Amino acid sequence: MDRAQEIGLFRWKIVGEASDVSLSARERGRLVRALAEREHLDPDGRWVRVTRNTLDRWIRAYREGGFDALVPAPRRAANRMPERLELAVALRREQPARTAAQIHRIIVEAEGAAPSARTIQRHLKAAGLPCRGSAVARALGRFEAEHRNELWTGDALHGPLIEGRRTFLFCFLDDHSRLLVGYRWAAREDVLNASRALRAGMTARGLPKAVYVDNGSPFVSGQLLRACAVLGIRLIHSTPGRPEGRGKIERVFRTVREQVLL
Missing domain, CATH: 3.30.420.10 (Ribonuclease H-like superfamily/Ribonuclease H)
Known part of the structure; x- marks a missing residue:
């Protein structure tokens, strides 16, 4: 998966739920406000906030053109490490009980290479995502x-x-x-x-x-x-x-x- 696709996935992970056509205007507005107040780890490994105007623009683009409309013009990434660490964060958030070793294996399967399990563990700890019981799995x-x-x-x-x-x-x-x-x-x-x-x-x-x-x-x-x-x-x-x-x-x-x- 190239850099442009990673950015498209980053944007989709943020606005995918808010793009649901079944949401009322009030429900969508409440969700977008919550997304704008939250920090998101971007493909460069930085915690960023996304403005409501940008979120609205991404939602319109996705609803009009699908996933491809969220993908910027592709460019070669010199260093894939931040992108893979962002993926590690997404995987831990998806399943809080995943260990760093499990996340390492998943990224290797998906990307062909990954940061070491120890590097992933340090990054997740710094991001405030310690391993804990899987509420999603229990639910x-x-x-x-x-x-x-x-x-x-x-x-x-x-x-x-x-x-x-x-x-x-x-x-x-x-x-x-x-x-x-x-x-x-x-x-x-x-x-x-x-x-x-x-x-x-x-x-x-x-x-x-x-x-x-x-x-x-x-x-x-x-x-x-x-x-x-x-x-x-x-x-x-x-x-x-x-x-x-x-x-x-x-x-x-x-x-x-x-x-x-x-």
């Missing part, structure tokens, strides 16, 4: 979506060997209806096949508001993050070793093992 453990397409859960099942090669079943489940909205059998456990299963679901059932996945390599790719940003979908990662919110799709996989993979 998802008790959560049930109220509407169709509010939340999809995705995962990959290791299937049988065929001609000596491992197979994988990628699935996406609608949390509200328990409907298997998209799936794909594949010979490789990678982001391409995960994206194909997700695309099949969106073609058949429409766009979800959020997708909840684990930290396996197919789901931490920058390619998947950008695709979700372009489509206005929130991508949520679970905390490694904590299964909250994944019981429904695990039951689907158990049925597949017991009734299909005989």
Whole structure:
């Protein structure tokens, strides 16, 4: 992911929620005021405030032109360290229970390189983000979506060997209806096949508001993050070793093992 795409993602992370067309003018105004009062870590590693005028401009651009309208003209970045530390902050904020080592691995998977776990830990501490229990994961453990397409859960099942090669079943489940909205059998456990299963679901059932996945390599790719940003979908990662919110799709996989993979 190049510098321009990183800036576009930074802007989208700030205004994505405020760009929701279902918000009333009062709700949007209240949200934008809160965003303007908050500090945000920019791609250069600086804590900055964004004015209401700028936020309104980004919201208009996103609503008129989608994610691409938030991406500035690309330019080569000489030093990717601040950008990756900004990503580390975003990952810790998304899941407060993530350790520096886990964040390091996710960034390596997505970017090909990352600051050391110790550097990440120091940066997160300086940013006021110590590791703590995952409130998001706990909430998802008790959560049930109220509407169709509010939340999809995705995962990959290791299937049988065929001609000596491992197979994988990628699935996406609608949390509200328990409907298997998209799936794909594949010979490789990678982001391409995960994206194909997700695309099949969106073609058949429409766009979800959020997708909840684990930290396996197919789901931490920058390619998947950008695709979700372009489509206005929130991508949520679970905390490694904590299964909250994944019981429904695990039951689907158990049925597949017991009734299909005989």
